[in-house]
Amino acid sequence: MEQIDPCSWCGSVQQVSQRDQLNQVRLEKLGAYPFERLKSLFSGHISKSDLVPIDAGAGEPRLPLPSFVADTLSAHLSGFSKYPSTVGSLELRQTIADWLQQRYGLQYVDAATQVLSANGTREALFAIAHALINPEADKKPCVLMPNPMYQIYLGAALTAGAEPVFLPCTETSGFAPDLDAVPKSVWANTALIYVCSPSNPTGWIADKDYFAHLLALADENDFFIVSDECYSEIYWQNKPVGLLEVAESLGREGFSRCLVMNSLSKRSALPGMRSGLIAGDADLIARFTKLRSYTGPATPLPLQAVAAAAWSDETHVQQNLDVYRNSLKAFFDIYGIEGTTIPPGSFFVWLPVAHDEDFSVAAYEQQAVTILPGSYLAAEGDDGINPGSGYIRAALVDGPDCAAELARRLRAVRV
Secondary structure, three states: OOOOOHHHHHHHHHHHHHHHHHHHHHHHOOOOOHHHHHHHHHOOOOOOOOOOOEEOOOOOOOOOOOOOHHHHHHHOHHHHHOOOOOOOOHHHHHHHHHHHHHHHOOOOOOOOOOEEEEOOHHHHHHHHHHHHOOOOOOOOOEEEEEEOOOOHHHHHHHHOOOEEEEEEOOHHHOOOOOHHHOOHHHHHOEEEEEEEOOOOOOOOOOOHHHHHHHHHHHHHHOOEEEEEOOOOOOEOOOOOOOHHHHHHHOOOHHHOOEEEEEEHHHHOOOHHHOOEEEEEOHHHHHHHHHHHHHHOOOOOHHHHHHHHHHHHOOHHHHHHHHHHHHHHHHHHHHHOOOOOOOOOEOOEEEEEOOOHHHHHHHHHHHHOEEOEEHHHHOOOOOOOOOOOOOEEEEEOOOOHHHHHHHHHHHHHOOO
16 A cells, blocks of 8 residues: 655645635635624614614615516516526527617627626626636736725635735825826736726716726736626716727727626616626636636526516616616705715715714714715725725615705714
8 A cells, every 4th residue: 555655744734724824814804894894883882763764884776676577577487497507598698788789889799709697796796806817827916996996896806816906096086096096017917907987986987088098008918807887877967988888989899808797786776686797808708607607606597587677678777867866966955065076976975074984983873874984995005095084985775855864864963
C-alpha cells in the first residue's frame, strides 16, 4: 500500500487552511448589509407609538398589482409542475427583446443570443463579476463602481477576488461618478465597471456623452461595462437613455463589451416576483449563461408568463410613473428644495442632514419614520471620506399622500 508522507499531508492541510483564511477575510470585508446595520442602529430605541409608522427605508414599491397579473398567473399554473430553464423561455426572451427595441429604438436584439431572464437583477449583478473576472490574474483586477452604491456591486467585486475602486458621487460632480479622476494605471487594470442610471440612491442619470466616454475608455483599456438600469422607467422629466441605445448609435456592432440589467421590481412594482433581464454582447451572454447553468436560480414558468405580460404592457408603467412623479411633487411641495434638488430619476430622495445616523434615529423615535443613513450605502474612500455621510435616503413608494406626510414628519425631526 502506498505510504503517505505525513509532512506532505501537513503541508497540504496548511495550504487549505491558508486558503480558507483568505476566504474568511474576503467575506469579512463585506461587513453587514445596510438593513442589518439599520436594525442594529435602532436596537434599544422606541418609535413614537401614536403615529402610524412610515417605512421609507427599503426601495420596495408598494403600488397596486397590474390588472393582468392574477389572470395570467391563473392561466399558467400548470407550469409549476415543470422545471424552468435558467435562461428563460424563448417567448419571454423574445418579449424582452421586443421591449428593448421599442424602448430604446434599437434596430435588432437577438432573443436567442443577446437576452437572458434573471431571477431578479440582484443575483445577476452579483454573479456577473464571477463570470467576467479572472481572480488568478498576475495582478488583482479592478472593479469600478459608484460611491454611494447598491451594495451588491461591492460584494460581487470582493467575492470574485477583485479590487473594488470607488468613484465618489458628490454634489460637486452633480452626483456623477467622475471618470476623469480615475488614474490611467487603474483603467489599465480594470476588468469591469458598474454603472447605475438612474442612480440608487442619488437619482443621477447618465447622458449619451457619459456613456460614449465610458465606451471609449472600455475600448482603450479592454474592460466590460455592466449597466444597472432598474430605474429606467422612473424619472422626473426626461426619459433616461440606455447603454445599448448609445452603443448602437456609435456603430458598435453587437453591443460589444456591454451588458445591461433591468427588472420588473421597479418598472412594474413587482419586487416579489423576482424577474428581470440581462441583455447585450452575445459573447458575454454566452459566458454568463454557462455560469448560470450551474448557479443561476430559474424563474418559475408561471411567473415567466406574467413577466412576458408585464414587458408587453406600458399602460401600468405610465400609471406607476404618474404616481411617482406626483409623490415627488407632493414631497418637495412640503419639504422644500433649499439645499437639495428633485432627483432626475428613481423614487428615492437623497437629502443632506447634519449627522445621518443621529437624524435617522431621531426620525424613528420622534416621527415613527424609517429611513436609511447615507453612509450605509457608501464606502470610505482612500481619502478617508464616506461620500454618503451627511445624507439620508428615503423611498417614496406609497403614493403622494404618504410622501406628503413623510415630508411633514422629516421637517419636524430635531437632532
